[in-house]
Amino acid sequence: MDVFDVVVIGAGAAGMMCAIEAGKRGRSVLVVDHAAKPGEKIRISGGGRCNFTNLHAAPQNFLSQNPSFAISALRRYTQRDFIALVESHGIAYHEKALGQLFCDGPSTQIVNLLLSEMKLHGAELRLSTHVETVEKTAEGFRLGLSHGMIGCRSLVVATGGKSIPKMGATGFGYDLAAQFGLKVTETRPALVPLTLEPTMLERLKPLAGVAVDAVVACGKTRFAEAMLFTHRGLSGPAILQISSYWREGGEITVSMLPQVDLFEELRAARSRNGRQALQTALSAFLPKRLAQLIAEGEPGPANLADYSDKHLRRIEGAVNQWRFKPAGSEGYRTAEVTLGGVDTRELDSRTMEAKAVPGLYFIGEVVDVTGWLGGYNFQWAWSSGWCAGQVA
Structure with missing residues (x-):
C-alpha cells in the first residue's frame, strides 16, 4: 500500500x-x-x-x-x-x-x-x-x-x-x-439566476435578452451591476450577487435607472414635446422593448401632455421601485x-x-x-x- x-x-x-x-x-x-x-x-x-x-x-x-x-x-x-x-x-x-x-x-x-x-x-x-x-x-x-x-x-x-x-x-x-x-x-x-412565477414570466417574455444596468436590493444588501431578462426569469451579475442573500418568500427591489430622476425627466419631456407617446419618452432612457412593456403596464392617454404628475410618479416607481418575489432559483444546475x-x-x-x-x-x-x-x-x-x- x-x-x-x-x-x-x-x-x-x-x-x-x-x-x-x-x-x-x-x-x-x-x-x-x-x-x-x-x-x-x-x-x-x-x-x-x-x-x-x-x-x-x-x-x-x-x-x-x-x-x-x-x-x-x-x-x-x-x-x-x-x-x-x-x-x-x-x-x-x-x-x-x-x-x-x-x-x-x-x-x-x-x-x-x-x-x-x-x-x-x-x-x-x-x-x-x-x-x-x-x-x-x-x-x-x-x-x-x-x-x-x-x-x-x-x-x-x-x-x-x-x-x-x-x-x-x-x-x-x-x-x-x-x-x-x-x-x-x-x-x-448561490450566484444563481432567479426564476419568476408563470404569470409574471409570461408578461416579461418579450424582454428575454434585454439587459440594463440596475441596482438590485434584498433587505439592506444591494448591488449595482447589469441585470438580464431571460426566458426563465432574471440573471446577470446583479441578480447573481443578490441571489446569495435572497431566501424563498423574500422580496427583491430593482431600480432600472438608478442614476436618473425619471419623474423630473418625464415632466421635462412633457413640457418639451407633449404630443409624444409615453413609450417614446421612456425609450430615451431604457431599451425599446422594456420601455414598451412599462408603458403598457401603466396605461394612460395617447400623449404625454395628458399625463398627470401622479401618473408620472407611478411610472417612475415601476422603473425604479420594481418590487417582486422570485418563484425560486435555477438551482445547482447553473x-x-x-x-x-x-x-x-x-x-x-x-x-x-x-x-x-x-x-x-x-x-x-x-x-x-x-x-x-x-x-x-x-x-x-x-x-x-x-x-x-x-x-x-
Whole structure:
C-alpha cells in the first residue's frame, strides 16, 4: 500500500494550491479526483478567461455563518500574492469592472500554472480515481480508491460544493465531514439566476435578452451591476450577487435607472414635446422593448401632455421601485457556487484543520465561506489552500 504524507481529495483550485504548498515543504503529496481532467471549474470560469481573483478581495466580500473565519487566510495569502504567481509564469491579464482580473488568453493558462507548480514540487496527480472509503488510523488515514488502497498522515478535503453537477459536483465533502462528526451548515445554490412565477414570466417574455444596468436590493444588501431578462426569469451579475442573500418568500427591489430622476425627466419631456407617446419618452432612457412593456403596464392617454404628475410618479416607481418575489432559483444546475458547507466553528482558521480530528483539513468551496461574484471565490480557494499547505 502506497503511503503519502498528504493526500488531497479534489484537483480544483484549492486542492492544487494546497498540494503545491505542501510539496514546497518536502512533503510527499498525492492529489486524487474522480474527474478526467483537473481544474474544470477554472477552465469554464470567466467565459473561458478565468476571473482568477479580485483586487478588492477582503473579508467583507464573503458570506458565512461565522464572518470572521476568513480573515486570517485572506490576510496571510492575499490577491497580491496570487497575482505575483500569475506574473511569474508570464500570464498576461487585465482588469475589468470592480477589480475583477481575467487572463488575456484562455483560462487553461491558470490550470497549467497549477499543474506545472505541482510537478515542480513533486506532487502526484491521479485522475479518474474515485474515493470509496476513508478510515482514521493510528498513523493518519487509510483510503480505499477505485484503483486500490493508500495511506496518508494528513488528509485534505477540497471537493467543492454541489454546484454544476454536470461537471461531477457532489456532496461528497459534506458526507465526509459528517462521517467524522463535523457539523455542516445548510447548503443552497448561490450566484444563481432567479426564476419568476408563470404569470409574471409570461408578461416579461418579450424582454428575454434585454439587459440594463440596475441596482438590485434584498433587505439592506444591494448591488449595482447589469441585470438580464431571460426566458426563465432574471440573471446577470446583479441578480447573481443578490441571489446569495435572497431566501424563498423574500422580496427583491430593482431600480432600472438608478442614476436618473425619471419623474423630473418625464415632466421635462412633457413640457418639451407633449404630443409624444409615453413609450417614446421612456425609450430615451431604457431599451425599446422594456420601455414598451412599462408603458403598457401603466396605461394612460395617447400623449404625454395628458399625463398627470401622479401618473408620472407611478411610472417612475415601476422603473425604479420594481418590487417582486422570485418563484425560486435555477438551482445547482447553473449556480456558480454553493452557499454554506462545513461549519467553520469546527475548523482552525489559520490551518483549516478540523479541531476534533487531527490531520483532517477542509478547504475551498466545501467550507461555509462563499464569496461574491467577481473572482472572490477563487481567492478563497487560493488562500485556504495555501494555509492548509503550510501545515498538512
